[in-house]
Amino acid sequence: MRVLGIETSCDETGVAIYDTALDGGNGLLADALYSQIAMHAEYGGVVPELASRDHTRKLLPLVEQVLADAGMTRGELDGIAYTAGPGLVGALMVGAATAHGMARALAIPALGVHHMEGHLLAPMLEHEPPEFPFVALLVSGGHTQLVEVVGLGRYRLLGESVDDAAGEAFDKAAKMLGLPYPGGPEVARLAEQGDPKRLRFPRPMTDRPGLDFSFSGLKTHTLTAIRKLDDAGELTAQGRADIARAFEDAVVDTLTIKCRRALDATGLKRLVVAGGVSANARLRERLGHECDKRRARAYYPRGRFCTDNGAMIAYVGAQRLQAGERDTLGQMQATPRWPLDHLNAPDAPSNAATPAG
Numbered sequence: 147m148r149v150l151g152i153e154t155s156c157d158e159t160g161v162a163i164y165d166t167a168l169d170g171g172n173g174l175l176a177d178a179l180y181s182q183i184a185m186h187a188e189y190g191g192v193v194p195e196l197a198s199r200d201h202t203r204k205l206l207p208l209v210e211q212v213l214a215d216a217g218m219t220r221g222e223l224d225g226i227a228y229t230a231g232p233g234l235v236g237a238l239m240v241g242a243a244t245a246h247g248m249a250r251a252l253a254i255p256a257l258g259v260h261h262m263e264g265h266l267l268a269p270m271l272e273h274e275p276p277e278f279p280f281v282a283l284l285v286s287g288g289h290t291q292l293v294e295v296v297g298l299g300r301y302r303l304l305g306e307s308v309d310d311a312a313g314e315a316f317d318k319a320a321k322m323l324g325l326p327y328p329g330g331p332e333v334a335r336l337a338e339q340g341d342p343k344r345l346r347f348p349r350p351m352t353d354r355p356g357l358d359f360s361f362s363g364l365k366t367h368t369l370t371a372i373r374k375l376d377d378a379g380e381l382t383a384q385g386r387a388d389i390a391r392a393f394e395d396a397v398v399d400t401l402t403i404k405c406r407r408a409l410d411a412t413g414l415k416r417l418v419v420a421g422g423v424s425a426n427a428r429l430r431e432r433l434g435h436e437c438d439k440r441r442a443r444a445y446y447p448r449g450r451f452c453t454d455n456g457a458m459i460a461y462v463g464a465q466r467l468q469a470g471e472r473d474t475l476g477q478m479q480a481t482p483r484w485p486l487d488h489l490n491a492p493d494a495p496s497n498a499a500t501p502a503g
């Protein structure tokens with residue numbers, strides 16, 4: 147089954163084609179991405195209305211591009227998957243309406259899929275994909291979650307952030323340090339020059355049992371550290387790098403401690419790390435070390451599939467469409483808030499998002 151995947155939940159327009167006949171690392175026939183980051187950077191964050199308009203401009207040309215790259219015509223598609231949530235409602239509507247319009251015209255099924263399920267299963271696009279079951283750490287701009295993944299659609303939430311997501315914390319710390327949006331890669335780059343011994347930030351919620359996270363206190367801590375150095379006349383390039391390093395170490399350490407606990411609690415030996423923050427080199431290094439110690443293995447999507455992309459949506463949509471799931475004709479879904487553990491396995495009764503379109 148050849149499925150077109152469409153991602154428009156936030157600030158990237160992603161499109162891809164996945165073929166289930168080539169599952170196991172070869173199914174991705176083509177993928178293309180247009181990032182709106184440069185446009186939003188001017189405002190220091192994503193402007194929802196500008197995002198929707200830009201998706202409208204870029205989506206159909208990207209669809210043509212992936213079809214050409216895959217050497218296919220529209221008529222050869224067997225289904226269309228789109229991100230139905232969570233995300234910005236206007237941005238989601240662009241993908242949902244386009245998917246339903248095309249599906250209707252081509253007389254093929256359409257299916258709305260969960261953005262975080264896309265991130266969660268993005269490592270399935272690699273040549274040595276993880277087998278079920280595994281523990282997944284989902285770390286993006288909007289989510290920080292630990293999930294026990296038993297199979298497609300069978301997710302048990304082990305823990306999550308009670309306030310800011312890890313990516314959001316990176317973005318806010320970046321803003322305080324005067325770095326551009328999105329802040330994660332910028333903070334990581336600046337931290338390279340930082341002295342890891344100069345400052346120590348707290349590791350929130352690691353002193354008590356449990357798998358939940360909290361990152362909003364780190365924001366205050368970062369601001370206080372910046373003010374202190376400034377008052378002492380030490381907010382130099384080196385001072386800023388030292389803060390970036392202390393911040394990154396605190397987030398990475400906290401995520402590592404919780405992953406270790408999740409592996410121990412479940413007894414599983416496979417850890418999937420996905421979402422934008424999974425691109426962080428120091429996080430990968432620490433988790434790799436932790437997995438080696440307990441003879442576990444960490445799996446990541448390739449670099450460009452860590453952040454938002456169409457390939458992960460094409461993959462998840464293809465698996466579910468192949469299992470017979472589809473949207474009711476003409477009922478597109480756009481669900482800005484949609485908990486991951488409300489999803490079902492394709493063979494279980496549907497508990498999907500309420501259609502809002």
Ligand code: KG4
Nearest residue numbers: 286287288313328330331422423426453454
């Ligand atoms: O998954 P994603 O592309 O979008 C959402 O679904 O949110 O994640 C974007 C987030 C941003 O907060 C960005 O700052 C963060 O991922 N990020 C990073 C790195 N690359 C992206 N955070 C830390 N280190 C990185 N190298």
Ligand code: ZN
Nearest residue numbers: 265286453454
């Ligand atoms: Zn995402």
